[in-house]
Amino acid sequence: MRRENPGNVPNIAYMDENGVFNVTRIEMIDLDDYDPYVEEFKLYPPIELMRGCKSRCKFCQVPWLFKAKVQYRSVEKAIDVTKAYIRAGYRRIRFILPIGFA
Numbered sequence: 001m002r003r004e005n006p007g008n009v010p011n012i013a014y015m016d017e018n019g020v021f022n023v024t025r026i027e028m029i030d031l032d033d034y035d036p037y038v039e040e041f042k043l044y045p046p047i048e049l050m051r052g053c054k055s056r057c058k059f060c061q062v063p064w065l066f067k068a069k070v071q072y073r074s075v076e077k078a079i080d081v082t083k084a085y086i087r088a089g090y091r092r093i094r095f096i097l098p099i100g101f102a
């Protein structure tokens with residue numbers, strides 16, 4: 001969005017001009033510092049309530065993507081975000097929790 005080289009932007013995956021898929025460096029963040037939606041572009045993906053997992057299932061990307069740390073979005077922030085989705089007209093709101101039933 002800022003016309004930066006995407007290879008310098010942490011925590012993203014992108015396909016370069018040669019068609020090669022790249023994952024940039026992983027930087028741990030506080031989930032509450034980032035809204036999971038972009039009102040300007042009308043992008044309202046599932047709300048990430050939890051990130052990471054301490055299990056190490058061989059087939060799964062979650063532990064290595066997030067350095068086997070588990071983080072949670074706060075309840076207050078989750079409520080604020082949910083209200084924003086409702087204001088945008090969404091009535092079915094989905095959530096992401098890699099090991100939500102654990």
Ligand code: SF4
Nearest residue numbers: 053055057060062098
């Ligand atoms: S998110 Fe699920 S599949 Fe992935 S490592 Fe954790 S328990 Fe295993």
